[in-house]
Amino acid sequence: MYINDLYGDQKASIGKEVKLNGWIRNHRKQKKMGFIDFFDGSCFKSIQIVYEDTLANFDEIQSIHIGAAISIEGTVVVSAVNADNIEINASNIILVGDAPEDYPLQPKKHSIEFLREIAYLRPRTRVFQAVFRIRSLASMAIHEYFHNKGYVYVHTPIITGNDAEGAGNTFTVTCLENNNYEEDFFGKKASLAVTGQLEGETFAMAFGKIYTFGPTFRAENSNTKTHAAEFWMIEPEIAFCDLNQLMDIEEDFLKSIVSYILDKAKDELEFLQGFTKIDLFKRLEKLKESKIARVTHKEAIEILKKAPNQFVFTPEFGKDLAREHEKYLTEEYFNGPVFVYNWPKDIKAFYMYQNDDNETVAAVDLLVPDAGELMGGSQREVRYDLLRDKMEKLGINTEEMYWYLNLRKFGSCDHAGFGMGFERFLIYVTGVDNIRDVIPYPRTPGYCEF
């Protein structure tokens, strides 16, 4: 039996004899009784265990430390202090595994940086119970969404021999201590994938609609709140789909996942709302209900040029948007999320469909208030010669990438896809502002612990 079963139907639980296993988060002792804040991980909420000196091992129980694993038996009763709540009157408490007096998670305020150092214990704290429970729920929401819509889940390769997004910033995978890759495990240089998109496209040309959801890697030496060397990505790819249809899918997907979390993680969001001082419910409800605006990059620049704000970076056609521009668009002008599409081709990836204006590509970024870019997608270039020339210009080996090019020869069709960094989404949903705190064991420059 689990705590979650008791909260499921609180009224029906009252009077029940229960047996639970779990851990002590807090332990307050009085002369003739004691109170244990008890959790078992089955739901966000803990439950209070009340015990009295009528128990034979009362003294022993009082000596049990915070952090200990215990088994308890008792009766579910209405809380003595809050008639809307339940607690358990213990008839038996057995110590399973104690914790030392100096157990690191004492019931006081710990800095998030300290908790990061004890990443193997932090999932026991309320903030990380909330975060990692939402991480799990969001994963399920994503799988359910695509599964129900008929997408096939594809495990694209992690170790890759091609260097899709152009050179640099990848980790090499090797069995050698020198760089003679011909003698190496794969007989050539291999690295960790930065994306599954290109392989994803090959499967979209067979299954119509596919998605990936797996780890990706970047060896970028950035020590910021939003960069990690290892993170998870969701990359759907849809055949017979253009940029407008892609935006429809992105919007439906995002709202659906957000609704799922709003529905199933109320306790977690409520706690995180208090913890982060961000009105998460408002943020998510608003996203769920907004009709996401759609403007071209050109229109966005025009809006920015007319803005009353003094920007540090002058908005310019042909240039990327600065963080301050994104902020103005989402938090002031549109006061909500916005799709910016048709981006200048020179600042976007080679595989994006070149528009008839010869200046822009059919790419779209979803910008959201507070967080900036949440998703990036595009219609893919399907014209063989155009794509090959672009790749050659960028120094991508078109002979090695023959298979990607051949997709444009063998039953080609308009197709489009997007990528969403899972951690970026989690940062947005949980309000926790450092990527290190939404990944169980983050990997960053100089840091690969646990």
Next chain:
Amino acid sequence: MYINDLYGDQKASIGKEVKLNGWIRNHRKQKKMGFIDFFDGSCFKSIQIVYEDTLANFDEIQSIHIGAAISIEGTVVVSAVNADNIEINASNIILVGDAPEDYPLQPKKHSIEFLREIAYLRPRTRVFQAVFRIRSLASMAIHEYFHNKGYVYVHTPIITGNDAEGAGNTFTVTCLENNNYEEDFFGKKASLAVTGQLEGETFAMAFGKIYTFGPTFRAENSNTKTHAAEFWMIEPEIAFCDLNQLMDIEEDFLKSIVSYILDKAKDELEFLQGFTKIDLFKRLEKLKESKIARVTHKEAIEILKKAPNQFVFTPEFGKDLAREHEKYLTEEYFNGPVFVYNWPKDIKAFYMYQNDDNETVAAVDLLVPDAGELMGGSQREVRYDLLRDKMEKLGINTEEMYWYLNLRKFGSCDHAGFGMGFERFLIYVTGVDNIRDVIPYPRTPGYCEF
């Protein structure tokens, strides 16, 4: 609209006007009409498109090659040759993207080895439509199972600084071309994880029940049908759980996943049954309905010693089971799956709970007919000193692994978990006998293409 919508309720579909996008698998031409075997990836089945010379672009349609992407409009009708089937009378067929005359997937028998070489096109064939659709379905079944049972999904790290299962057989992850790891990205040697179990245990001590489902890596130079350098693993870990309870969970899990696939992949299994000449329905139905036998390793050896068979390897207490032993146990003696538990400690991993006999550990392997070991699990060692001594004996750095040892000090409890190689499961379910054919883009020694 998708083909899957039409087959969902075939009767209701008859008479409907539809518009579909997809690809040509086969194209038979007659003087006054033509027949297109048309698929869109929305379900395993394709559908026949019939067109006649009343269409304005009849000649153009007849010149469309196999492999081409087309858009069609037409009416769903009862098949002319099989009253139980439906087909589409086309009113319009538009070429979206043709394929060349020498498109590799012509409608004839291709060897599976040839298809492996064109891994970017093979998902369009029926055998790989079946395999990769089952791969996706099985993934969903696994997520649903654990989610519904209250397990938290954990993304354990792929890049790791610790060398959990002992030295060797791991890939190094580096940004350097020399071996001065102190100057490397993480400031120390990092490798690709062979398991997420140890980190999984830390989360089980917070959430009670967790599972991982992610890629794992082994740099083993084995060119066999069952070895790949990159494969996906499912690793659940359960707190307050002993070996017997673990076997209950394994049995329930396996039967549930198999039932899901039996239920949702009938067409795929039927095709694969014909392709592999293995009675897959019988195999899976039997597994689903069997009560899985449980014997200790010692009992298994006794059974083998009494067997009438002449084994190449003599069964022996204290030794591993050979493939022929597994075969005898599952295919002859028990005629079904069997849990073999309490294994000799010297042939099993350091983290397994040592039994009171001082000879065995609380480990369990699930053996199944035809495939051998499908899952491996154990109750974990929770006695700090015993575990530390074992690790030291094996040369595992206990200082670096302080966090794993500390779990035994900070609210420790009996816990257990198992691992299932996803591809091994898929080989069993699909009957396809080479691991290279159940992974979208397999990585093996000397092979890292696409």
